[in-house]
Amino acid sequence: xxxxxxxxxxxxxxxxxxxxxxxxxxxxxxxxxxxxxxxxxxxxxxxxxxxxxxxxxxxxxxxxxxxxxxxxxxxxxxxxxxxxxxxxxxxxxxxxxxxxxxxxxxxxxxxxxxxxxxxxxxxxxxxxxxxxxxxxxxxxxxxxxxxxxxxxxxxxxxxxxxxxxxxxxxxxxxxxxxxxxxxxxxxxxxxxxxxxxxxxxxxxxxxxxxxxxxxxxxxxxxxxxxxxxxxxxxxxxxxxxxxxxxxxxxxxxxxxxxxxxxxxxxxxxxxxxxxxxxxxxxxxxxxxxxxxxxxxxxxxxxxxxxxxxxxxxxxxxxxxxxxxxxxxxxxxxxxxxxxxxxxxxxxxxxxxxxxxxxxxxxxxxxxxxxxxxxxxxxxxxxxxxxxxxxxxxxxxxxxxxxxxxxxxxxxxxxxxxxxxxxxxxxxxxxxxxxxxxxx
Amino acid sequence: xxxxxxxxxxxxxxxxxxxxxxxxxxxxxxxxxxxxxxxxxxxxxxxxxxxxxxxxxxxxxxxxxxxxxxxxxxxxxxxxxxxxxxxxxxxxxxxxxxxxxxxxxxxxxxxxxxxxxxxxxxxxxxxxxxxxxxxxxxxxxxxxxxxxxxxxxxxxxxxxxxxxxxxxxxxxxxxxxxxxxxxxxxxxxxxxxxxxxxxxxxxxxxxxxxxxxxxxxxxxxxxxxxxxxxxxxxxxxxxxxxxxxxxxxxxxxxxxxxxxxxxxxxxxxxxxxxxxxxxxxxxxxxxxxxxxxxxxxxxxxxxxxxxxxxxxxxxxxxxxxxxxxxxxxxxxxxxxxxxxxxxxxxxxxxxxxxxxxxxxxxxxxxxxxxxxxxxxxxxxxxxxxxxxxxxxxxxxxxxxxxxxxxxxxxxxxxxxxxxxxxxxxxxxxxxxxxxxxxx
Numbered sequence: 045x046x047x048x049x050x051x052x053x054x055x056x057x058x059x060x061x062x063x064x065x066x067x068x069x070x071x072x073x074x075x076x077x078x079x080x081x082x083x084x085x086x087x088x089x090x091x092x093x094x095x096x097x098x099x100x101x102x103x104x105x106x107x108x109x110x111x112x113x114x115x116x117x118x119x120x121x122x123x124x125x126x127x128x129x130x131x132x133x134x135x136x137x138x139x140x141x142x143x144x145x146x147x148x149x150x151x152x153x154x155x156x157x158x159x160x161x162x163x164x165x166x167x168x169x170x171x172x173x174x175x176x177x178x179x180x181x182x183x184x185x186x187x188x189x190x191x192x193x194x195x196x197x198x199x200x201x202x203x204x205x206x207x208x209x210x211x212x213x214x215x216x217x218x219x220x221x222x223x224x225x226x227x228x229x230x231x232x233x234x235x236x237x238x239x240x241x242x243x244x245x246x247x248x249x250x251x252x253x254x255x256x257x258x259x260x261x262x263x264x265x266x267x268x269x270x271x272x273x274x275x276x277x278x279x280x281x282x283x284x285x286x287x288x289x290x291x292x293x294x295x296x297x298x299x300x301x302x303x304x305x306x307x308x309x310x311x312x313x314x315x316x317x318x319x320x321x322x323x324x325x326x327x328x329x330x331x332x333x334x335x336x337x338x339x340x341x342x343x344x345x346x347x348x349x350x351x352x353x354x355x356x357x358x359x360x361x362x363x364x365x366x367x368x369x370x371x372x373x374x375x376x377x378x379x380x381x382x383x384x385x386x387x388x389x390x391x392x393x394x395x396x397x398x399x400x401x402x403x404x405x406x407x408x409x410x411x412x413x414x415x416x417x418x419x420x421x422x423x424x425x426x427x428x429x430x431x432x433x434x435x436x437x438x439x440x441x442x443x444x445x446x447x448x449x450x451x452x453x454x455x456x457x458x459x460x461x462x463x464x465x466x467x468x469x470x471x472x473x474x475x476x477x478x479x480x481x482x483x
Numbered sequence: 484x485x486x487x488x489x490x491x492x493x494x495x496x497x498x499x500x501x502x503x504x505x506x507x508x509x510x511x512x513x514x515x516x517x518x519x520x521x522x523x524x525x526x527x528x529x530x531x532x533x534x535x536x537x538x539x540x541x542x543x544x545x546x547x548x549x550x551x552x553x554x555x556x557x558x559x560x561x562x563x564x565x566x567x568x569x570x571x572x573x574x575x576x577x578x579x580x581x582x583x584x585x586x587x588x589x590x591x592x593x594x595x596x597x598x599x600x601x602x603x604x605x606x607x608x609x610x611x612x613x614x615x616x617x618x619x620x621x622x623x624x625x626x627x628x629x630x631x632x633x634x635x636x637x638x639x640x641x642x643x644x645x646x647x648x649x650x651x652x653x654x655x656x657x658x659x660x661x662x663x664x665x666x667x668x669x670x671x672x673x674x675x676x677x678x679x680x681x682x683x684x685x686x687x688x689x690x691x692x693x694x695x696x697x698x699x700x701x702x703x704x705x706x707x708x709x710x711x712x713x714x715x716x717x718x719x720x721x722x723x724x725x726x727x728x729x730x731x732x733x734x735x736x737x738x739x740x741x742x743x744x745x746x747x748x749x750x751x752x753x754x755x756x757x758x759x760x761x762x763x764x765x766x767x768x769x770x771x772x773x774x775x776x777x778x779x780x781x782x783x784x785x786x787x788x789x790x791x792x793x794x795x796x797x798x799x800x801x802x803x804x805x806x807x808x809x810x811x812x813x814x815x816x817x818x819x820x821x822x823x824x825x826x827x828x829x830x831x832x833x834x835x836x837x838x839x840x841x842x843x844x845x846x847x848x849x850x851x852x853x854x855x856x857x858x859x860x861x862x863x864x865x866x867x868x869x870x871x872x873x874x875x876x877x878x879x880x881x882x883x884x885x886x887x888x889x890x891x892x893x894x895x896x897x898x899x900x901x902x903x904x905x906x907x908x909x910x911x912x913x914x915x916x917x918x919x920x921x922x
Contacts, residue, residue, distance in 0.1 A: 190785035192639025200631025203805035345514050346629035346802035352789040363785035366642035376815040
């Protein structure tokens with residue numbers, strides 16, 4: 045009943061071409077060289093790099109590429125008769141990465157990519173192309189680096205209706221947040237430290253504003269819910285607005301601050317939001333340290349699954365890329381989003397305001413008579429029920445820090461209260477609003 | 484290049500027979516009924532139960548089986564023309580479960596099983612049979628219940644050389660240990676509570692003596708290291724010897740006690756041991772509560788991966804079983820142990836005494852002059868270097884509790900020291916020896 049060749053039949057090598065040899069590409073070369081024999085045993089055939097291509101042939105990459113054919117033109121990888129799989133590690137949602145991906149799949153060759161931006165923006169088109177040419181399209185490395193979470197959801201949890209998927213999808217932000225936790229550092233100082241350590245880029249926008257996490261979340265949501273990938277429907281708030289007091293007050297409330305990407309089925313709609321959240325101390329996400337990533341799924345039979353590991357870096361990313369290549373070598377693959385593109389649902393965007401939950405609100409206000417009454421009135425008028433109210437009496441951040449925790453209620457109410465307070469002369473800076481993760 | 488049928492071709496239903504309808508079997512029926520449409524979308528075809536078989540047709544199972552053909556004789560499931568997959572949920576290493584498994588694979592039908600004892604004892608023979616008939620043999624549910632850890636290792640981490648695999652593989656023991664942690668309960672009281680809650684069987688031997696965890700560990704080791712499954716090579720110490728003071732002293736040392744199954748490549752040999760260990764508070768295994776399971780792998784490129792979820796129960800186990808069935812429906816499967824049986828290595832058993840690490844030793848001694856000197860002399864004579872020594876001065880367990888922590892050294896030395904002390908009249912009960920998990 046199996047489509048697989050009999051185990052005695054020797055299988056020809058799987059021939060791989062690498063496009064884009066940066067940090068990750070170097071990791072893939074090293075991995076395929078270091079673990080060559082082991083991989084051949086597991087894949088049932090050898091996996092051979094036959095050609096490489098990148099922009100600058102003469103750049104020192106710290107690895108010996110001389111044994112592989114060099115192509116200045118990436119399209120030559122697609123055209124070559126001796127290439128079965130093209131690995132795209134160029135990056136960027138569009139441009140030459142997308143062109144190469146389209147040409148590869150169009151030519152009926154397998155594509156492996158680590159490119160979350162490209163998958164988030166063009167994943168459906170690429171998956172359709174892969175279906176038309178009956179070709180594998182694999183992207184394990186695009187989400188949560190070395191954690192095999194695409195496989196865990198697509199296959200491991202495939203029997204379950206998933207209620208929600210969420211996690212720590214950006215290691216840079218988690219590194220910054222755990223630095224703020226440990227040292228009481230400001231966001232700016234923690235970011236500078238992360239940049240010095242190589243955990244954050246000179247321009248950190250993609251990471252700290254939640255864009256990178258949004259790309260990954262949109263991919264997870266499509267897989268979990270069988271919905272059409274829709275990056276435009278993902279709301280993203282980053283961590284720039286956090287101050288040291290937020291981390292401290294969260295801790296005092298028995299929580300930790302994490303940048304959480306959350307996708308949830310909400311009636312007929314789909315809620316997708318990346319934002320800083322308060323995570324209870326008895327939730328495993330509260331213990332994810334440094335630059336690690338972690339993903340949680342909640343299935344109707346399996347319950348909660350939790351996966352943690354390195355979300356970036358040459359080794360972990362190469363591990364995910366080569367796992368995809370091994371799947372292809374074994375002929376163990378199927379539709380990129382677990383089912384044909386045409387059978388994915390177009391879920392409407394959920395009404396985020398209707399979402400029920402507890403919230404953390406931090407305000408910085410002027411230290412004068414009447415401010416407290418103003419805040420209390422805004423909450424009352426917006427029908428926000430307050431569980432706790434903390435004013436420590438210290439003056440920092442050019443004002444007094446006030447922290448509210450609401451009872452569970454619709455997000456819309458708290459937004460309305462903040463809209464009222466936005467008109468106040470006494471609220472010094474933009475309030476910080478964080479959902480409190482429900483277990 | 485794909486062996487898969489074109490996506491437009493409708494595929495016939497995959498027809499499943501269930502053997503053994505207990506708690507897990509009931510879960511599989513409920514899952515396949517509840518998530519039927521979702522599973523059909525993901526699998527690309529419907530999955531249909533066509534027949535069921537169990538010992539007692541008239542037992543009340545709380546589910547309606549009347550729509551499925553009943554077979555009193557399990558072999559009729561194998562013989563039936565309309566059965567593609569047999570799901571074995573009978574249990575037990577041998578007997579009717581093994582007979583059914585052999586007949587199923589011998590007849591060229593796919594076998595899905597949750598039976599860790601059978602896989603641990605007969606996995607290689609069954610895998611060889613599956614190869615001969617080119618038939619899937621899948622057993623995701625046999626290890627760590629709902630956590631897709633077989634898939635994560637076999638496929639997700641397949642690019643890595645794995646240095647070690649370890650984890651919490653028995654939910655009953657973890658439940659008991661976390662009860663002892665929370666309440667300061669004795670082992671006997673915590674076991675009684677676990678039995679009352681349904682987390683432990685009336686005869687808890689398989690769980691609390693580490694036998695169940697040993698079965699699972701042997702399977703993980705074979706997958707991680709490409710070695711021949713060898714249940715006889717797994718040492719197993721359970722948790723019966725733990726007293727409340729062990730949990731308390733571990734906590735005071737910044738650790739938690741967990742029953743850890745650990746398999747490690749050690750030179751040419753393979754170390755496999757299930758035993759209570761001290762887990763540092765900054766290791767994720769220290770935060771695995773209640774009846775959950777968790778598995779850690781350490782790969783040479785991906786680094787540390789951590790997987791947590793429900794290790795038992797109808798829903799999680801059914802989730803793993805049906806994931807296997809979906810893989811078969813998708814034609815995404817390969818050799819049971821990731822490579823053909825004949826290419827698995829026969830790794831020798833590692834010299835456990837040569838293993839270097841820190842140890843926790845707890846003694847109960849008579850409260851009299853000279854005992855301390857006797858212990859100190861035994862450690863000196865065995866060349867065990869002591870990092871800390873704690874005697875709280877309280878009299879409990881009919882003696883004085885003394886806790887030693889050693890510096891890192893070979894396990895053989897500490898065993899030698901305990902052998903010397905075994906001859907002492909002043910050591911009241913069997914010492915408790917626990918490795919301290921290195922990060």
